[in-house]
Amino acid sequence: MSEPTPTLMDDIEYVREENVIHLWSAIISAAVSVVIPIVGILAAYSGYRLTTMMTRRWFGLLFAAFGLTSLASWLLWLLGVF
Numbered sequence: 001m002s003e004p005t006p007t008l009m010d011d012i013e014y015v016r017e018e019n020v021i022h023l024w025s026a027i028i029s030a031a032v033s034v035v036i037p038i039v040g041i042l043a044a045y046s047g048y049r050l051t052t053m054m055t056r057r058w059f060g061l062l063f064a065a066f067g068l069t070s071l072a073s074w075l076l077w078l079l080g081v082f
Contacts, residue, residue: 005055006055008056008059011054011055011056011059012054012059014053014054015050015053015054018053019049019053022046022049022050022053023046023050025042025043025046026043026046026047026049026050026060026063026064027063029042029043029046029063029067030043030047030063030066030067030070033066033067033070033071034070037070037071037073037074037075038071038074039067040066040067040068040069040070040071040072040074041067041071042067043063043064043066043067043068043070044063044064044067044068044071045064046060046063046064047060047061047062047063047064047065047066047067048060048064050063051064
């Protein structure tokens with residue numbers, strides 16, 4: 001028989017036990033990237049690392065996308081596109 005898929009809270013608990021630094025850096029850097037967009041690089045990296053540790057890839061991709069969007073919009077603003 002196949003093993004049941006863990007819940008989101010089980011996934012978060014697993015990451016918290018295995019490598020808490022990526023979990024907290026993804027959460028904090030995604031929030032900080034609103035004010036300091038260059039921090040979006042850290043959010044993207046930590047979000048990517050979360051996708052490799054969790055069964056739900058969308059959770060890590062959410063933080064990575066948020067960080068990259070913040071960084072990309074800041075770069076476009078610097079280039080004068082907006």
